[in-house]
Every structure is written in structure tokens, then in C-alpha cells.
Amino acid sequence: MIETGAPSAPALYRGMLLIRRFEERVFRLFLEGEIPGTLHQYQGQEAVAVGVCDVLRRDDWVTSTHRPHGHALAKGVSAREAMAELYGKRTGACKGKGGSMHLGDPAVGMLPAIAIVAGGASVVSGMGLAMKLRATDQVAVCFFGEGATNEGAFHESLNFSAVKDLPVVYVCENNLYGASTRYDLVSRVADVAERARAYGVPAEIVDGMDVLAVREAAARAVATARDGGGPLVVECKTYRFTGHSRSDGRGYRTRQEEEEWASRDPLLVLRPHLDDATEARLEAEVKAELDDAVEFARSSPYPSPEEALEDVYA
Numbered sequence: 001m002i003e004t005g006a007p008s009a010p011a012l013y014r015g016m017l018l019i020r021r022f023e024e025r026v027f028r029l030f031l032e033g034e035i036p037g038t039l040h041q042y043q044g045q046e047a048v049a050v051g052v053c054d055v056l057r058r059d060d061w062v063t064s065t066h067r068p069h070g071h072a073l074a075k076g077v078s079a080r081e082a083m084a085e086l087y088g089k090r091t092g093a094c095k096g097k098g099g100s101m102h103l104g105d106p107a108v109g110m111l112p113a114i115a116i117v118a119g120g121a122s123v124v125s126g127m128g129l130a131m132k133l134r135a136t137d138q139v140a141v142c143f144f145g146e147g148a149t150n151e152g153a154f155h156e157s158l159n160f161s162a163v164k165d166l167p168v169v170y171v172c173e174n175n176l177y178g179a180s181t182r183y184d185l186v187s188r189v190a191d192v193a194e195r196a197r198a199y200g201v202p203a204e205i206v207d208g209m210d211v212l213a214v215r216e217a218a219a220r221a222v223a224t225a226r227d228g229g230g231p232l233v234v235e236c237k238t239y240r241f242t243g244h245s246r247s248d249g250r251g252y253r254t255r256q257e258e259e260e261w262a263s264r265d266p267l268l269v270l271r272p273h274l275d276d277a278t279e280a281r282l283e284a285e286v287k288a289e290l291d292d293a294v295e296f297a298r299s300s301p302y303p304s305p306e307e308a309l310e311d312v313y314a
């Protein structure tokens, strides 16, 4: 993770590739019965997590959603710890007690994910307030889907962060659908950015399939928030390539629409910035990293029953 400076296309590509191959691997392992629970996968949205986290410091914080694998890997959770967490193993980022939907690690500035839609929005205002009161120059980032913008917590959070000038960046991943519901069926306002402006919060719309564009917008927003300029919204227009979760036949959208978005796959969009040798090297590196992560997860122990009572507030 770098805070500022010129973007590195190989580093950004590697970050996105790791997420893509992680998700593909996890999907297979889930179908084979190795990974328990359910899954909300991130394929298609990689440019958002990677573009944003590339301009964050390790001590900046992010909140995440029911779809957190990409955010975790981009913020610095290792493939080993992420995989072990999905397996429910003690070596996982949350000691195997969180699983897919609560992935995260305070050690890298990621609150374990909150799967309640808009849950991260209220927490991020608290984070921002703490940062302001302590006069640190940290920034708190809230990742959320467009579906979260119909929850009250989203509006309370935006308003609170605005009136208190908190160092919060709201990153909306507008992938058009909240589960099976198209956004235009549940909002008369087409862009989330417009809703943000109603609270006096500046908002920018960006091509969420282009990691360089996301990074540039995020760099501006993060720098403004860090300098005391208050909260901002970055709305990334993106698409999830998979179903909402495991049991989704995708009957609410057309194959043609899916193909159109697939032609703007964030890996394809960045690919012209790399040569063939670099791409091959990155593929090999990522494959080795994931082989190692799966082996690590498989061979790790489960937490003991007594550990269920550790790390809880009383």
C-alpha cells in the first residue's frame, strides 16, 4: 500500500488478480464442501477495493460489508489469514470465529466486516469522530453498496460526518443490484452522488471498472479528508460478475447485460499497461500464493470450544 505518488500498474494488476483468483478458488472449494457457510463474491469489483486501498496508509481504517474478501486482501489481510478465516480455522484473521461475512483485521486497519446492510456507515462516523478528537491525521473509509443508501443509517451517518467535518470517505460500489433488486426500482434518484449532495457532502462519480480512475478519485478524496476538508463520497459504477450469493440463478438480469460488463473487466481494462512477461509472472506469483494459502488453511487447527468465550465484550 502506498499513500501517494504515481500508480504502479503491475502492483495494481497484482492486487486485482489476487482477489480474482482468490474468489475463483474459494468458489470451487465451497462447492467441494471444504468451505462452510455461504459466500458473497467480489469478481468484477476488484478495481474499487484495490484503487482505494492503494492510496490508504496502514493506520487508516476501512469498514466493509457482506462482500468483504476484496476489501480485506486489498487492505493487507494476507491470503493465508483470509483463507484460514473462511475455513473457520484458528489461524484465520478473526481466529476462525468470523468466517466470510466478518472478515477483517484491526492490525491492518480493517474492522471485521459488518454484514448488516449500511452497518458500516454508522460505525465509520464514530471512527472519524475518534480520529478528529485525537487529532490524528488518519482517514476512515466506508465501503458500501448502492442498496445501503435506502437504509436510515446511511443518511444519519452522512449528515453527522458532514456537520462534524469528519475525515471520512464514503465509497459506494454501485453494481446496479441490491441482491435481485435493480436500483432504479427502489430509488427515483439515479446516482448515489446526488443523494450525498443533499447533505452538503461533495461527491464524485467514477468508472469503477478502471482502477486508475478509481485510484485518482480516491487519492483526491483521501487527501481532502486527511487535510480536514470533511467527508466525501466516491461513487464507483461497477458490476458484480457472479450472483449475489451462492444460490442465485441471476434471473433478474440479462446475459447480454452481463457480457457488456464483462467486456469492461477491470483486469482487461488495465492489461494494456502491462507486458506479457509481467502478466505471466504475476499469474504465477498469485497462483503460488493461493496454493500456499489453501495448504495453510487446510492444515491449521479449528479453534477449541473454550476459545468461543475469548475476545468478547462483557
Ligand SMILES: Cc1ncc(C[n+]2csc(CCOP(=O)(O)OP(=O)(O)O)c2C)c(N)n1
Pocket (backbone or CB within 6 Å): 066, 067, 115, 116, 117, 118, 144, 145, 146, 147, 148, 175, 177, 178, 179, 244
Ligand atoms: C439491514 C439488512 N437488510 C437486509 C439484509 C439482507 N441483504 C444482504 S445483502 C443485501 C443486498 C445489498 O445490496 P448492496 O448494498 O447494493 O450491496 P451488494 O450486494 O450489491 O454488494 C441484502 C438485502 C441485510 N444483510 N441487512
